Amino acid sequence: MVKRDSLGVPLEPEDRRVVLIDEYHRQIYEGDQYWIDGSGTPYANGSLYQYAEDYVQALTLAETWEMLNDLLKTGETEELLKDTLYEAIIAQGVITTFDLEEAEA
Incomplete structure (x- = not known):
C-alpha cells in the first residue's frame, strides 16, 4: 500500500x-x-x-556466408573484414600465409 x-x-x-x-x-x-x-x-x-x-x-556455414555477403553489398563492412584478414595474416605470419621463399641478393 x-x-x-x-x-x-x-x-x-x-x-x-x-x-x-x-x-x-x-x-x-x-x-x-x-x-x-x-x-x-x-x-x-x-x-x-x-x-x-x-x-x-x-547459424550454419551457408547462413553465415549469406549474411556476410549481404553485409559486403553495403560496402560498410569491407574495411572491417580487411582489417580482420590483415590481423589474421599477421598472427599466422606473413611468410607462412603467402608461402614466401627466402632469397639472397
Whole structure:
C-alpha cells in the first residue's frame, strides 16, 4: 500500500509492475520498450547482445556466408573484414600465409 500525505499525494513511488520475462530471465516492466522476434518471443533491451550472440552461434556455414555477403553489398563492412584478414595474416605470419621463399641478393 502506498503512503499518502494529507492531500492524497503519494509519499513514495509505486512499485513497477512486471508484465513479461524474456528468454534470458530479464524482467520487462509496464511501460518499458522491448523487442519481439519473428516467433513472438519478447526481449528486454538488456538482452539484445545475448540474443545476437546466440543467433550467430546457431547459424550454419551457408547462413553465415549469406549474411556476410549481404553485409559486403553495403560496402560498410569491407574495411572491417580487411582489417580482420590483415590481423589474421599477421598472427599466422606473413611468410607462412603467402608461402614466401627466402632469397639472397
